[in-house]
Amino acid sequence: MDVNDYLVRLEDNLMLGSARWTADFTESFWEYPMGDVVFDMFVTATVxxxxxxxxKVAAWLTTPNYYVACFAYSQDPELKHxxxxxxxxxxxxxxxxxAWAWLVVPQExxxxxKAxxxxxxxxxxxxxxxxxxxxSQEVVNSESHVGRRLVKIVRCFK
Amino acid sequence: MRTVAPWQRMNFARSVGIFFVLVSVAWIGANYLILKDFFIGWPVIVGNLTVSIVGGTWWYITRHHARFSWDSDGFELQRGRTSPVTRRWDDISQVSLVHEGYGRFAVRLHTDNEEFVEIPASDLTLDASVLRFEVMQLVAARSLPEGLVGPREE
Structure with missing residues (x-):
C-alpha cells in the first residue's frame, strides 16, 4: 500500500468509519497549503x-459545538521540520x-x-x-489524550 | 464535453414523499372542514399516490434533477430548470470532498472570493473520490503556466 492509497482509506475511515464516534468529519482537502507547509490531506469536523x-435536538442539547481537524503530512518522515x-x-x-487536531505522518x-x-x-x-x-503496520503515537484516541483510527490498512 | 444526468432516485423519492404527505394532510384537512370526518380507504390512498407521483415528478424535474457537464476547460451544473452554473477550471482555487451525511458525497469547488459550487457526486452516481481527483488534475492543469503540461498530458 502506498501513501496515497492509505490516505484514501484514512479519509474513508474518518468520514464513514470508526472516527465518527469521535467527531463528524465532513470536508476533506488534499494538497492543502497552510503557511509554508502543504499538507497531503486536511479534514475538518465538528463534534x-x-x-x-x-x-439533532439531543445533540444540540448535550454536545458542545466545537471544531476539530485531522492533518496528514508525509513529506517529512524524519520529522526534521x-x-x-x-x-x-x-x-x-x-x-x-x-479545539484540537490530529497529525498523521504515514511512510512506506x-x-x-529519533522520530x-x-x-x-x-x-x-x-x-x-x-x-x-x-x-509493518506499526503505529507510534503521542501520549496525550487526543493522541491515544488516534491509534484505532489510523489502523485502516485493510 | 462529458455529460452525466442519471435519474436520481433519492431526490425523486424525496419529492414524491413530500407531495404524498402534503396531499394526505390536505385531504384530511378538507374532509374535516367539509364533512367533519376523515374518509380513508384504498381508493383514496391510490388517488393520493397518483397525485403525489405526478406532482413529485414535476417537482423533481423542475427543481432537483442534476445535470453535470465538463471538459478540460470548465464545467456546467444545472439543477432542475434553474439557470445553469458555468465556471472555468481557472476560477477554482480549492477542491474538497464533502460528506453530506448518510454516505452521500459532493465535490465542493471553492473560488477565490470564498464562494463555492457543489457537484452532487452521489446524486449523479459518480464516484466522489475519483471525481475529486479528476477535478484536482483539471484545475492544476489549467493553473500551470503556458508551455508546461500537467502530469496527465505528459
Missing amino acids: RPKGFFLS LHPVLNTIATFLKQQEF GPFSR KSMVQSTTLREIGIALVDLS
Whole structure:
C-alpha cells in the first residue's frame, strides 16, 4: 500500500468509519497549503453529530459545538521540520478556534528511533500525533489524550 | 464535453414523499372542514399516490434533477430548470470532498472570493473520490503556466 492509497482509506475511515464516534468529519482537502507547509490531506469536523430531528435536538442539547481537524503530512518522515509543522497547526487552531487536531505522518517503511522518541515525548495537549509505518503496520503515537484516541483510527490498512 | 444526468432516485423519492404527505394532510384537512370526518380507504390512498407521483415528478424535474457537464476547460451544473452554473477550471482555487451525511458525497469547488459550487457526486452516481481527483488534475492543469503540461498530458 502506498501513501496515497492509505490516505484514501484514512479519509474513508474518518468520514464513514470508526472516527465518527469521535467527531463528524465532513470536508476533506488534499494538497492543502497552510503557511509554508502543504499538507497531503486536511479534514475538518465538528463534534456535534448530524441526524434526524430527535438526534439533532439531543445533540444540540448535550454536545458542545466545537471544531476539530485531522492533518496528514508525509513529506517529512524524519520529522526534521516537526516543530514548524506543529506551529502551523497550533496557529491554525488558535486563529480558526478549533479545539484540537490530529497529525498523521504515514511512510512506506520504518521511522527512525529519533522520530519515534520525538513523537512519544511530545507534550502538546491539543495536537495528537501518529507515525504510521505502512510496511509493518506499526503505529507510534503521542501520549496525550487526543493522541491515544488516534491509534484505532489510523489502523485502516485493510 | 462529458455529460452525466442519471435519474436520481433519492431526490425523486424525496419529492414524491413530500407531495404524498402534503396531499394526505390536505385531504384530511378538507374532509374535516367539509364533512367533519376523515374518509380513508384504498381508493383514496391510490388517488393520493397518483397525485403525489405526478406532482413529485414535476417537482423533481423542475427543481432537483442534476445535470453535470465538463471538459478540460470548465464545467456546467444545472439543477432542475434553474439557470445553469458555468465556471472555468481557472476560477477554482480549492477542491474538497464533502460528506453530506448518510454516505452521500459532493465535490465542493471553492473560488477565490470564498464562494463555492457543489457537484452532487452521489446524486449523479459518480464516484466522489475519483471525481475529486479528476477535478484536482483539471484545475492544476489549467493553473500551470503556458508551455508546461500537467502530469496527465505528459
